[in-house]
Amino acid sequence: MTLQSPFHFANKLSEFRQKMQDKHVLGIFCKTTDSSVIEAIGHSSMDFAVLDMEHSPITTETLKTHLMALQATPTLGIVRVERYDSMHIGKALDLGAHGIMVTSVQSAEQAAIALKLARFHPHGERGVCRFVRAANYGAMAREDYFPEANRSLMVMQVEGSEALDNFDEIISLDGIDVIFVGPYDLSQSLGIPGDIENPRVTRAVEDLIVRAARRNVKLGIFTDTIQQLRHWRDSGMAFLGYSIEMTILVQALNGICQKLDETDLG
Numbered sequence: 001m002t003l004q005s006p007f008h009f010a011n012k013l014s015e016f017r018q019k020m021q022d023k024h025v026l027g028i029f030c031k032t033t034d035s036s037v038i039e040a041i042g043h044s045s046m047d048f049a050v051l052d053m054e055h056s057p058i059t060t061e062t063l064k065t066h067l068m069a070l071q072a073t074p075t076l077g078i079v080r081v082e083r084y085d086s087m088h089i090g091k092a093l094d095l096g097a098h099g100i101m102v103t104s105v106q107s108a109e110q111a112a113i114a115l116k117l118a119r120f121h122p123h124g125e126r127g128v129c130r131f132v133r134a135a136n137y138g139a140m141a142r143e144d145y146f147p148e149a150n151r152s153l154m155v156m157q158v159e160g161s162e163a164l165d166n167f168d169e170i171i172s173l174d175g176i177d178v179i180f181v182g183p184y185d186l187s188q189s190l191g192i193p194g195d196i197e198n199p200r201v202t203r204a205v206e207d208l209i210v211r212a213a214r215r216n217v218k219l220g221i222f223t224d225t226i227q228q229l230r231h232w233r234d235s236g237m238a239f240l241g242y243s244i245e246m247t248i249l250v251q252a253l254n255g256i257c258q259k260l261d262e263t264d265l266g
Contacts, residue, residue, distance in 0.1 A: 010151060049070065049075055064095050090117065205232075
């Protein structure tokens with residue numbers, strides 16, 4: 001009997017890519033160390049959760065339980081790695097990540113290195129070990145595991161003026177599923193840190209949309225308001241990231257307090 005991977009890798013990725021092609025996908029960035037929160041997100045309508053190892057206290061052990069929490073849900077677990085080296089990328093994929101988000105990509109050369117580190121031969125040079133969670137700890141047949149593992153989602157996050165200058169070369173690479181725009185770092189590179197709704201930032205992102213469309217490359221972006229989310233969805237973004245789970249919790253609680261106060265006034 002041939003065993004499938006525990007997180008139904010192929011089916012989830014096929015459905016995800018098709019939805020991204022037909023319409024758009026929506027996800028949330030996660031910084032919590034509580035895997036119950038991740039599991040709850042998995043049972044929501046979110047298409048993906050970015051498990052952020054760059055700007056959070058998530059450890060490798062925490063990442064393992066987060067990915068386990070998403071296992072029985074439709075939501076993809078995409079790991080934003082702290083650095084694009086063989087240890088960080090390979091370990092996340094060994095644990096069962098459906099995809100990798102590589103931060104601070106400034107050139108096609110950097111993107112090409114990340115792609116190689118995430119793929120087995122003949123598409124890359126990822127360290128080979130099939131005695132990992134992603135392969136049922138060795139119970140999954142090697143002839144099934146290695147081709148399946150090479151289907152993982154690859155998201156390259158571009159941020160900064162250098163990335164904008166090299167954008168056409170980056171999107172010319174084969175194997176990239178999504179180019180993700182980091183608006184906050186982009187705003188800083190333009191001399192207006194944090195002002196992501198500034199027309200200069202908006203124009204820069206809109207220019208990337210036009211350039212990416214020429215090559216039929218899917219773009220994504222981070223948003224932290226519903227207005228931004230709707231704007232970039234309507235502008236053609238296919239991979240939409242909305243806020244942080246802990247921020248949404250704070251906002252929801254503040255909203256409840258505000259509504260209660262409004263009732264007292266009324």
